[in-house]
Amino acid sequence: MAAPSSTDRRSRTFLSRLSLPEQRFVADALRTETVGGVLLLVAAIAALLWANIPALTDSYASVSDFHVGPASLGLNLSLQHWAADGLLAIFFFVAGIELKRELVAGDLRDPKAAALPVIAALCGMAVPALVYVLVNGLGGGSMGGWAVPTATDIAFALAVLAVIGTSLPSALRAFLLTLAVVDDLFAIMIIAIFFTSEINFLQLGGAVAGLVLFWFLLRRGVHGWYVYVPLALAIWGLMYNSGVHATIAGVAMGLMLRCTRNEGEDQSPGEHIEHLVRPLSAGLAVPLFALFSAGVSLSDEAIAQVFTRPETLGVVLGLVVGKAVGIFGGTWLAARFTRAELGEDLAWPDVLALASLAGIGFTVSLLIGELAFTDDTTLTSEVKAAVLIGSLIAAVIASILLKLRNRTYRALTEAEERDEDQDGIPDIYEQDKPEYHLRMAEIYEEKAAEHRRRAATAAASATVAPPTTTTGPASTPPSATGKEAAAGSSAEGDRPA
Numbered sequence: 001m002a003a004p005s006s007t008d009r010r011s012r013t014f015l016s017r018l019s020l021p022e023q024r025f026v027a028d029a030l031r032t033e034t035v036g037g038v039l040l041l042v043a044a045i046a047a048l049l050w051a052n053i054p055a056l057t058d059s060y061a062s063v064s065d066f067h068v069g070p071a072s073l074g075l076n077l078s079l080q081h082w083a084a085d086g087l088l089a090i091f092f093f094v095a096g097i098e099l100k101r102e103l104v105a106g107d108l109r110d111p112k113a114a115a116l117p118v119i120a121a122l123c124g125m126a127v128p129a130l131v132y133v134l135v136n137g138l139g140g141g142s143m144g145g146w147a148v149p150t151a152t153d154i155a156f157a158l159a160v161l162a163v164i165g166t167s168l169p170s171a172l173r174a175f176l177l178t179l180a181v182v183d184d185l186f187a188i189m190i191i192a193i194f195f196t197s198e199i200n201f202l203q204l205g206g207a208v209a210g211l212v213l214f215w216f217l218l219r220r221g222v223h224g225w226y227v228y229v230p231l232a233l234a235i236w237g238l239m240y241n242s243g244v245h246a247t248i249a250g251v252a253m254g255l256m257l258r259c260t261r262n263e264g265e266d267q268s269p270g271e272h273i274e275h276l277v278r279p280l281s282a283g284l285a286v287p288l289f290a291l292f293s294a295g296v297s298l299s300d301e302a303i304a305q306v307f308t309r310p311e312t313l314g315v316v317l318g319l320v321v322g323k324a325v326g327i328f329g330g331t332w333l334a335a336r337f338t339r340a341e342l343g344e345d346l347a348w349p350d351v352l353a354l355a356s357l358a359g360i361g362f363t364v365s366l367l368i369g370e371l372a373f374t375d376d377t378t379l380t381s382e383v384k385a386a387v388l389i390g391s392l393i394a395a396v397i398a399s400i401l402l403k404l405r406n407r408t409y410r411a412l413t414e415a416e417e418r419d420e421d422q423d424g425i426p427d428i429y430e431q432d433k434p435e436y437h438l439r440m441a442e443i444y445e446e447k448a449a450e451h452r453r454r455a456a457t458a459a460a461s462a463t464v465a466p467p468t469t470t471t472g473p474a475s476t477p478p479s480a481t482g483k484e485a486a487a488g489s490s491a492e493g494d495r496p497a
Helices: 006-011 020-052 056-065 079-104 110-139 155-166 170-194 201-219 227-240 247-256 269-295 300-306 310-338 348-355 363-372 377-404 408-417 434-464 479-495
Strands: none
Touching: 006 227, 020 155, 020 269, 020 479, 056 079, 056 247, 056 348, 079 170, 079 227, 079 247, 079 269, 079 363, 110 170, 110 310, 110 479, 155 170, 155 377, 170 363, 201 227, 201 247, 201 300, 201 363, 227 269, 247 348, 269 363, 300 310, 300 377, 310 348, 348 363, 348 377
16 A cells, blocks of 8 residues: 555644744734734723722723714714724624634645644633533523624734743644634624624615725726725625624625635735734734723622623623534544644644633623624623633633743744844745755864864964973872972982982
8 A cells, every 4th residue: 555645644733833924924813913912901901990999980981981073974882882893894804804814824724734723712602501401501691692702802812822921832822823713703793693683774774885885996907995995884884884793894895805825926915904904903902992892890798799680691601612512523524524734833732722812802792792692791791701700700810821831832832933044034944955965064064173273273373382380389280299399309319418
């Protein structure tokens, strides 16, 4: 029987090293998300302090409820509402571009390669929802929040990695990014299907017409932000007034961008726009949303309520237990039945650590929590507190698991980034190129010649150096002193008087 080809082996391996272009894309994308995640963390802490310091509590409520915008267009909204429906549309626009790129040029392009992360993400959404339903079914709580613990916040997860000082190898980072992209896709579908009550078909028709015009202009190659930004705002306003959640407009426009590169292009239009908009999303839109959404009471009574009320307990257990069990179990089952094997440098505890990290469900979970309990402000605040506490517990567990393997991750990351020949390409990607090995041989030969020159110089210096003179008996070795004394006495005895 013929031995399996390298292609066959790759098809049965997951969490293996990425290709160089994919590694660079993931690194660039996650670098911005990491900065945004730290800002998100700062904004969440600021919101909690602002809402829980007695002297500032009233000001937080008044600022969040401050209304601004044209009432004639149905857009006289509170700042909190603007953050949730307006700024998060930018976040979902970037998510739409990410999804489109994954579908046409990334890991989701190949159905075989996409199967495992998609199954893992689906299980990572289904099991938390099931945990929530079980807890509330047994405890007699509301089923309305079943979707709250299903989302993963990649920016917050990366902020945790930045804070604890753990760098993941590119394969784990890409797996986390793919999980989050699939998560966002199904979160968008959940919002569109389950949290749309009344629909104004006239406004919805206007939004669809605007999207068709958006698509037509893109296909015709029309350029200029002054064309697309006003059109995007009009589409967003129509979508908001239609009753469909306005963030759907952002996703739809992101999915319309071309994310494949034509000949001669360094970046596709989608990648270029994502590069421009991602800092706005990660550095401004999402942190401002956190500032106006994370300000919930964390009194002793409120925290106790989180662990005793079925709705909030279901959210906490869904994020902490459901996410870890769902992603790890889905990955293991998919690998088991597809005969896929882990990359040789990683182990199943790494998947468990990543699954625990995915239990950080901040941004979209807060948004769904607001949508699920709009008629009960008290329960909305308690569910938000449950999201914060559940995400914190998941972050602590993931940090412990990741720290146990941090030495391995650091070695893998250093190997992925090492570039001894200084050609801009990590050495690990050039092991099958003869010219790389010739360059390295030349480099080592030059180093060897330099060391030989230094050795010859050192030897010459040692040869011509004058003998060391010493004064006093303390500087003379004992053995030499004894010999000199004996020689001295002999000479003294032979010397004539």
